[in-house]
Amino acid sequence: MRHAIRRTPIACLITVLGAAAATLPSTAHADGSGVPRAEGWLVKSYAEIALPAASNDPANERAMLQAIVARRTADDLARFHWWSTGGPVHRWNEIILDEMKEGFTTLPLAARHLALFHAALDDAVAAAWHFRSPAVRPAAVAIDSAVSASRPAASPSPSDHAAAAAAAAEVLGYLFPARAALFAARAEEAMQTRLLAGAEFPNDVDAGRSIGRRIAALAIARGRADRSDAKWSGSVPEGPGKWKGSNPIAPLAGTWQPWVLADAAEFRPSAPPAFDSEQVKTALGELKAFPRTPKSNHLAIYWEVHGGARAHSFWNEIARTKLLEHGAAPAMASRALAALNIAFLDAGIACWDAKYAFWYVRPSQFDAELKSLFAPPNHPSYPAAHGCFSTAAATVLAGLFPRDRDRLLALGREAAEARIWGGIHYRFDVDAGQEIGRRVAAKTLERAFAGRTH
DSSP, X not given: OOOOOOOOOOOOOOOOOTTOGGGSOGGGGTXXXXXXXXXXXXXXXXXXXXXXXOOSOHHHHHHHHHHHHHTOOHHHHHHHHHHHTTSTXXXXXXXXXXXXXXXXXXXXXXXXXXXXXXXXXHHHHHHHHHTOOSSBOOOSOOOOTTOOOOOBSSSSOOOHHHHHHHHHHHXXXXXXXXXXXXXXXXXXXXXXXXXXXXXXXXXXXXXXXXXXXXXXXXXXHHHHHSSTTOOOOOOOOOSTTBOOOSSOSOTTGGGSOOSSSSSTTTTOOOOOOOTTSHHHHHHHHHHHHOOOOHHHHHXXXXXXXXXXXXXXXXHHHHHHHHHHHTTOOHHHHHHHHHHHHHHHHHHHHHHHHHHHHHOBOOHHHHOTTOOOSSOOOSSOOSSOHHHHHHHHHHHHHHHHOGGGHHHHHHHHHHHHHHHHHTTOSOHHHHHHHHHHHHHHHHHHHHHHEEOOOO
8 A cells, every 4th residue: 555655844964975074064963963975886795896816016106107198298198187087986976977968868767777877876986985094105196286196005005096987888889889888998098197197116017907997897787687678558548637748768777777766666745636636726716826927937947947857957967066176076076966866766766657647637637728838748647857956956955055955945945936936737746746755855965975964
């Protein structure tokens, strides 16, 4: 039996990398809570990832690095700084978003790609840090004053940049096989810039590359088994109160394998009201009486794009900006992007599970007098996808960046409310979607970070 979703306070987890106090305001980690959990998304233990045999000849390692540095150019240093901006995962987040925009990969499949991709990058970065020693050895090669070349003493000291790059290239090659060679070349460039700048030893890069490839293999295996390639052979149900149309968008997305949900229906809301009920009449009355203005029309159209087909880009770009603002350490940045995109996907899976459990009629299909601002998307009405996706994203980011909490949550509410302004959804659609988003986000933050809700 499915239970109605209860209203619960928004879970706001204050999260930081405890060992790097400068990443967020001191008040955000005063009690030491909120550090990324020491567990992977794809591996049970980072110790399962074996490192390649390391050279026992430090002098030879140093000589090799000096020879590499000797042939570097000003352009090599420029590329090093570009790849280094924001840590190991920042540029790769840009790259996958650009790739999906170019190929017009839209939701919910875009959310699936991003969750798989960032789970792999987070595990790769975390595994690289797992094998590092707290001791510090002298600088590798002092070349560029902007490059900090002090590295932990372990030999090798795995490169988190190389681990992320290798994982990114392999997973991107799986997602977009026609461009696999390009991704491999970009990853190799990212790794080579670490050597050309004198920031890491060859052993460091080799160890990171090995970690990234091992993690990527796990991600690809999961991707091949997550049911996202299943083909729908069903039919659209008919009858009063049912959605009308053909070729519905992603009718099997609610059957895809989630990351944090026990199953897709864990947060399924109660059935929507009967189509001939007073509640539906009231909801339709609100839509028909809404006083549309140039401002409300503008916002509704804005969120039709940025809360719909491009919502994944919108929220990831905000996340990258905030991570840069706070100077987030690598483990924090990679975990933050993984949590955001995993919550985004699982909210979508829960949303699509409910949509195709109820096949509820769109307002403009039910009442011909209601004219929506633009055509509704080609899937059932209940619950509202904007409420699911953007509320999940806003709630995760509000937990990660409490100084910006009010603005982030307001953006999420606006994305959901804009569906009322456009005449696309009933009020109860929006409410159910927001509740799914909040609950998925809270569960994802609890899974991703060792912290407390308040």
